[in-house]
Every structure is written in C-alpha cells, then in structure tokens.
Amino acid sequence: MKKKLIALLLSATMITGMLSGCGNDAETPTVTDTAGSSTEDSTEAVLDLDPVTFTFYNADGSEEDPWTDPVALAITEATGVTLNMDYPVDGTDERISLMIAEGRYPDLIFAKGGAASLVEAGALIDMTELIEEYGPNIKALYGDQYHKLRYSSETEAIYQLCSNGVGSTSLESSGTSQLQFDVLAYNDYKVPESLEELESLIKAYMADNPTIDGLNTIGISISVSDWHWYITLANPAGFIADASPDNGQWIINDADNYSAVYKHTTEEEKEYFEWLNRMYLEGILDSDFATQTHDDYLAKISTGRVLCLLDANWDYADAERILENDGKFGRTYAGLPLTMTEETKAASLMDQGLNVGWGVGISVDCKDPVRAIQFIDWLCTDEAQVLVNWGIEDVNYFVDENGMRYRTEEEINASNTDIDYKKTTGVGYHNYPFPAYGTGVEDPTGNTYTTKSKKSVTDEYNIAEKAAVDAWGVEMLIDIFPQPEEFAIPDYSPVWAQNLPSEFNDIATVLDDYAWTGLIKCVSAAEGQFEAEWEKLQSNLKNAGVTEAEEMLTKLIRNQVAFWSE
Numbered sequence: 070m071k072k073k074l075i076a077l078l079l080s081a082t083m084i085t086g087m088l089s090g091c092g093n094d095a096e097t098p099t100v101t102d103t104a105g106s107s108t109e110d111s112t113e114a115v116l117d118l119d120p121v122t123f124t125f126y127n128a129d130g131s132e133e134d135p136w137t138d139p140v141a142l143a144i145t146e147a148t149g150v151t152l153n154m155d156y157p158v159d160g161t162d163e164r165i166s167l168m169i170a171e172g173r174y175p176d177l178i179f180a181k182g183g184a185a186s187l188v189e190a191g192a193l194i195d196m197t198e199l200i201e202e203y204g205p206n207i208k209a210l211y212g213d214q215y216h217k218l219r220y221s222s223e224t225e226a227i228y229q230l231c232s233n234g235v236g237s238t239s240l241e242s243s244g245t246s247q248l249q250f251d252v253l254a255y256n257d258y259k260v261p262e263s264l265e266e267l268e269s270l271i272k273a274y275m276a277d278n279p280t281i282d283g284l285n286t287i288g289i290s291i292s293v294s295d296w297h298w299y300i301t302l303a304n305p306a307g308f309i310a311d312a313s314p315d316n317g318q319w320i321i322n323d324a325d326n327y328s329a330v331y332k333h334t335t336e337e338e339k340e341y342f343e344w345l346n347r348m349y350l351e352g353i354l355d356s357d358f359a360t361q362t363h364d365d366y367l368a369k370i371s372t373g374r375v376l377c378l379l380d381a382n383w384d385y386a387d388a389e390r391i392l393e394n395d396g397k398f399g400r401t402y403a404g405l406p407l408t409m410t411e412e413t414k415a416a417s418l419m420d421q422g423l424n425v426g427w428g429v430g431i432s433v434d435c436k437d438p439v440r441a442i443q444f445i446d447w448l449c450t451d452e453a454q455v456l457v458n459w460g461i462e463d464v465n466y467f468v469d470e471n472g473m474r475y476r477t478e479e480e481i482n483a484s485n486t487d488i489d490y491k492k493t494t495g496v497g498y499h500n501y502p503f504p505a506y507g508t509g510v511e512d513p514t515g516n517t518y519t520t521k522s523k524k525s526v527t528d529e530y531n532i533a534e535k536a537a538v539d540a541w542g543v544e545m546l547i548d549i550f551p552q553p554e555e556f557a558i559p560d561y562s563p564v565w566a567q568n569l570p571s572e573f574n575d576i577a578t579v580l581d582d583y584a585w586t587g588l589i590k591c592v593s594a595a596e597g598q599f600e601a602e603w604e605k606l607q608s609n610l611k612n613a614g615v616t617e618a619e620e621m622l623t624k625l626i627r628n629q630v631a632f633w634s635e
Contacts, residue, residue, distance in 0.1 A: 116447070118149040121440055124175035126164065128183065129502060130156025139461055140495025147453075150444045152177075168192065174432035176441060179232065179502045181427050185568045188220065188228050193430040195226035199442040206449035207442075210235055210504055214423045220568060222632040229428035230445065230504045231566070234519070237507025239418045240526045242547050243382035244404030245308035250533035251399035252376050258540035260549055262411045264309070264344050271353060271376055281374040281400075288353035289377045292366040297384065298585050302592075305379035307332045310341035312413035314421055314556075317565035318581060321626060327561065329622035331615050333584045339603055341409060345592045346599045359589050373400035387488055394486050398533040406550040418547060419556040426566040429503055448503050454518045457505075460496035466520075474516045481529060484520075560630045569625065576618040583609040 134154040136145070145151050155175060157164050165183035168174050169190045180187055187193050200207050207230065208215055214235070219225040246267065252274045253259070261267040271288045278286055291301035307313045311332055313320050320330045332338060348354040355375075357365070369375050370388035373395075378385060382404065392400045406415035431441050447453055459466045459474060466476050476484075484490050484497075491498040497520075506518040527545060530538065534546060541549055569577075587606030594602045 116148060116443060117440060120145075120149050120151070121437060122151045122153050123177055123435070123441060123444070124155060125152045125177040125179075126155045126168075126175045127179045127502065128157060128165070128181040129179065130154060132156070134492075134498075138493060138495030138498065139464070140456060140499055143456055143461065143495075144448075144453075144499065148444050148447050150440070174434045176432060176435040176437075177429055178432055179427075179429050182565075182569075182574070184229055184426065184428075184430065185574065186571055187430070187432075188224075188568065189571060192432055193228040194433055194435070194438060195228065196230075196431060196442060197225075197227045199431075199438060200227065200446075203439060203442045204446045204449075206446045207504060210449045210506060211423075217423050217425050217562070217633055219632075222628060222635075229426070229430040229568075231423060231425045231428045232502035232504075233424040233427070233566070234505045234507025234510070235423065236510045238509030239420075239547060239553065240508055240521055240523060240545070241382075242404045242417045242550060243380070243402070244406050244417045244550065245305060245415050246405050246407045247378040247380060247382070247402035248405055249373075249376050249400055250403055250537055253403055253537060254399065254533075254540075258537060260405065260541070261407055264341070264407075264409055267377070267405075267407060268344075268348070268353070274376060275353070282372065284372055284374045287355050287369060287375045289348060289379065290355035290366060290369055290375045291358050291379050292361065292363045292384075293359060293585075293589055294362055297363050297366075298589075300384050301378075301380050302588055303333070303584065304381070306338050306341050306588075308415065308417070309379075309407055310337040310409050311335060312408045312416060314416040314419045314559075314563070315565060316563050318577070318584070319564045319622060321559070321561070321564065323557070323559065327623060327626045327630060329564075329619050329626060331580060331610065331619060333588065334607060334610060334615065337409060342588060342591045342603070343599055346594055349592055350596060354592070359593055373397045378402060390486050390488055393531065398531040401531065401533060403534075403537055403546065414551040414555065416551070416556060418550050418553045420553050420558050421563050422558045422560075423562060424566040425562045426568045427502070445503060448505075451512050451518075454500075454506055454512070455516075457495075457500040458497060458519045460494055465494060465496050472514055472516075476520065485529065560633060561626050562629065564622070564626075567625070567629075569622075573618060573621045573625070576614045576621075579613045580610055580615055580618060583613055 133156075134141075134152070136151055136154070141152075155164075165180050165186055169186060169192065174187075174192050178187065178193070184193075196204075211218065212235075218227045218230065220228055248261075248267070248270065252270060255274050255277075256270045259266070259270060261270055275286050275288055280286060292298075293302045303318060304315065307316070307318075307320065311320055313332065318332055320332045320335070322328045322330065345354060349356070349358070355361070355369070361369075367385060367388040370378070370385055371391040373392055382389075382402075385402075389401050392398070404417070406417055408415050429445065431438050435441050448457070455474075459476075462468065465480060466474050468474055487493075490496070506512075508517075508519050508521045509523075510518050512518055523545070530546075538544065538546060538548075543549060583606065587602070587609060591599055591602045591606065
C-alpha cells in the first residue's frame with residue numbers, strides 16, 4: 070500500500086501544477102532536474118532521492134519532532150528529505166536574534182514576526198529564480214496571488230512563502246468570545262448581541278449554578294501571565310470593542326485611506342476594559358486571571374466550571390478534548406459573534422486575503438537550495454497535500470466507489486479526542502507552516518485538500534452542537550455570524566503577517582510591553598481606580614512613540630496597497 074502511494078506521489082508531481090491552481094501562467098514552465106538538464110512540456114519530474122537532511126527552525130514549534138511518524142516517513146521516501154527540527158524553547162524570537170548575531174542559520178527557517186530582521190541581515194535567499202526553474206507547483210498553488218509574495222516595491226525578492234492556507238473558507242469559528250452550550254441552553258439559546266446581554270446570561274446561570282461538580286463556578290476566565298495575553302486580552306478587545314478583523318495590535322481604517330491606530334488607545338476599548346474591570350470587581354471574571362499559568366487556565370477549563378472564555382479555539386482545544394472525552398459536551402464552547410453593541414458586526418468570517426509575511430524561507434547557509442525548493446514544490450502537489458492532510462490511504466482514510474475520500478468514525482473520533490493523534494499518525498502535523506491549500510479548496514477530483522468540508526464539519530457536530538443549530542434553525546454554527554460576503558476583502562495583508570522594519574518593530578515591542586502590564590492593571594484596578602490606570606497607560610504609550618508608530622504603519626500599508634495594485 071505504501072509503495073502504491075509513493076508511486077502515485079512521484080508520477081504526478083509536476084503535472085499537478087497544471088491541474089491544481091487557478092491563475093497559473095499560461096505557458097508550461099521549464100522543468101530542470103538536479104543534474105541541470107532542461108525539458109519543455111515535461112509531465113514527470115525526476116527527483117533526486119539521495120538522502121538529505123535539512124535543518125528546519127520552526128518558530129511555532131513547541132517540541133521535538135523525531136520525524137518518525139508514518140507521514141514523515143512517506144515524505145522522506147518520496148523526496149529523500151528528512152527534516153531535523155528546531156524550535157524556540159521559551160516562545161520568543163530570541164533564537165532569531167542569536168542566529169543573526171552568530172551569522173549561522175539552519176537550512177530552512179520559519180521565523181514568524183522575526184523574518185524582517187533576517188531579511189535585513191541578509192540571512193534569506195531570494196527564491197524567485199529557483200521557483201521559476203523548479204517550482205511550478207508553488208506557482209500553481211498561489212495562482213493569481215503569486216505576485217503578492219514579493220517582499221516590497223523596493224525589494225521585489227521572494228524571501229518567504231506564506232504559511233496560511235491559500236483560498237480558505239471559514240467553516241468553523243471560535244468567534245469573538247465563547248460561551249458554554251449549557252449556558253446557552255439554560256437561556257433558551259439566546260445569542261448575546263452586546264456585553265450587557267452576555268453579562269446577563271452568565272449571571273443568570275451562575276445564580277442557579279454556584280458550583281459545578283463540587284467546584285466554584287467561574288463566570289469568565291482568561292490567561293495573561295505570558296504571551297497568551299495577546300490571545301485572551303488584546304485580541305478579544307479588538308474583535309469585540311472595535312469590531313475589527315485580526316490586524317494584531319492595530320486597527321486599519323480602510324475608509325480613511327488606510328490610517329493605522331494602535332488599538333489600545335480607542336475609546337471603544339476603554340469602555341470594553343472598564344466593563345471587564347467591573348466583571349472582576351463583581352467576581353464574574355476569574356480572580357486569578359492575572360497570575361495563573363496557562364496550564365492552570367486549561368486545567369480549570371477541563372473541569373467544566375468556566376462558563377465563558379475570551380480566547381481562540383486552538384488555544385484551549387486540549388482542555389475541550391478532555392471535556393469531550395468525559396462526555397461533558399454541554400461544557401464545551403460555542404463561538405459567538407459578540408460585539409460591544411448591536412450596531413457593529415463581528416468580522417470573524419471576514420476573508421482577509423493572502424496572509425504574506427509569515428512563511429518558510431531558505432537561508433544563505435542552506436546546503437542545497439535546489440533540493441530545498443524542489444522539496445517545498447513537492448509539498449505543493451496534490452498528492453503531497455493529500456498525504457499531509459489526510460494521511461495514508463487505507464489506513465487513515467479510504468476512497469469510495471465515487472472517488473471520494475472519507476474517514477472512519479473511529480479515525481474521526483481519534484483525531485478529535487486524542488491529544489497525541491497528530492504526533493503519532495503524522496496526519497495534519499507536517500502541513501503548517503509550509504505552503505498549503507486552504508480549508509474548503511477542492512482538488513481536481515472534487516475532494517477537498519483538507520479533511521474539513523461543510524459535510525464533514527456538520528457530520529462531526531457533538532450532541533450539544535447539534536442541539537444548538539436545531540434551536541437556532543440553521544445548518545452550521547457559523548450561520549449565526551455575519552457572512553464573508555458582507556465584508557470587502559482588504560487590499561493589504563493582515564498586519565500581524567506583515568514584514569515590518571525593525572525601526573517600527575522596536576517601537577511596537579515597547580508599546581506592547583506597556584499595554585500588557587497596563588491593561589492588566591486596568592482590569593484589576595480597585596473600585597474607582599480604573600480611570601487613573603487607563604490614563605497612565607495612555608501616557609506611557611504616547612511617550613513610547615505610539616503616534617510615530619501609527620504614522621509609520623500607515624505609510625507602510627499605503628505602500629503595500631499601491632504595490633499590490635501595480
């Protein structure tokens with residue numbers, strides 16, 4: 070079975086570029102093998118399968134990957150490539166700074182926000198010519214958005230390939246806040262449309278349920294003792310108060326010629342954090358929110374006693390799996406399109422376009438750039454995309470008489486409940502942060518590249534989720550959200566994914582440090598002290614250069630809009 074899979078992977082590698090993407094160049098690309106020979110109209114690539122190990126730094130990695138799972142082994146058998154993984158041990162970009170200081174780099178690098186420093190240091194190679202010669206599947210994957218991979222109008226090199234799925238459709242969302250299904254059911258599945266309504270639903274449930282399974286009920290909990298403050302304190306404020314899409318710490322006013330505002334300076338956020346302060350003083354917000362570790366936070370969630378979260382589903386997924394394994398489906402969470410007022414629309418399903426800036430690059434120290442780009446190009450083929458997303462045929466998935474891929478109920482349950490499923494099977498473990506087709510995108514056979522499709526999502530709803538969609542009279546949980554077509558696609562990449570210069574990043578880092586500590590003080594302020602803490606934060610932000618940073622980012626965004634429209 071494995072030999073059959075590998076044969077298919079190899080035989081169709083290059084023709085995939087013609088079949089799998091829209092907007093590809095009209096001319097058939099020239100395919101050059103590693104020996105240097107070139108042929109036109111080639112439908113089969115001859116890959117060099119000699120064993121090679123590339124060192125790969127993954128800024129989003131959190132543990133050692135031994136590259137021994139079945140999918141990893143199948144990748145190596147198809148390409149000859151093994152990845153020796155490296156990752157940050159403390160969740161920071163200090164490793165990037167150390168690389169630059171030493172002038173030594175791994176073969177492949179995914180640096181997240183540290184990419185600009187690498188470019189400035191001359192650490193990444195321009196992949197443009199390599200892609201033209203060896204990357205037809207890369208070009209096919211990006212299609213008519215390929216030109217957006219260029220670094221800037223001043224430096225039109227391609228240093229990275231974006232790490233987010235191309236062409237994704239939102240089939241699920243954790244929204245702007247999350248509320249237990251049991252709380253929704255208790256309140257006749259009322260969907261809160263303002264902070265006051267959310268507060269009312271939580272308080273009503275707490276009044277009748279002061280304890281859950283013998284433990285004190287917690288109305289709202291967040292995790293802010295480390296970098297998770299971005300996810301549970303900063304992001305929800307932008308989503309709920311400013312009704313902004315995800316632009317990191319910034320709001321981009323499209324209607325005002327793309328002017329940038331540091332979001333923790335707005336009057337709307339002041340009102341939001343004042344509400345959160347009141348929730349703290351009234352005992353609705355977890356009294357330990359400022360000091361608990363993230364593990365403490367997840368442990369509380371896994372007991373089922375935390376009614377409301379202000380988070381992203383990937384951040385608390387492990388705790389939710391424990392609840393599901395315990396059969397506590399009502400204690401899992403519904404993502405909500407909550408904004409501060411009924412007049413504003415949550416942008417949770419908004420299509421923000423191609424997220425460039427974060428992606429895999431090839432370093433100047435790479436031992437074999439041609440093999441590296443061929444490896445990445447192979448990962449962009451249909452066969453590779455099926456392998457990394459679905460796993461091994463007849464093991465992790467099957468194909469029915471109509472040619473449609475499917476997974477058994479046992480496999481689906483394992484993928485949803487087993488915390489180690491990805492690591493042991495390799496399924497879904499090796500696609501990110503490499504180029505990939507997004508959720509909902511179909512391959513030439515009519516199957517989706519990822520295991521997620523509208524049908525698979527609805528089929529896998531648990532009993533609490535099914536009860537909610539029935540109560541709401543909708544087909545999918547996301548149907549209660551403002552839909553993507555209600556929003557224009559921005560003419561720029563999300564700010565969090567931008568390659569921003571160190572001059573800007575230096576200021577932004579100081580601003581975020583002040584915001585982190587200052588917002589915690591605002592939320593935990595004693596009665597009558599919120600206003601003073603807020604004003605102190607605004608003064609610190611002003612002195613740290615917030616106005617200068619806003620002006621710099623405004624110029625950068627406007628330049629990107631002009632660059633992309635060329």
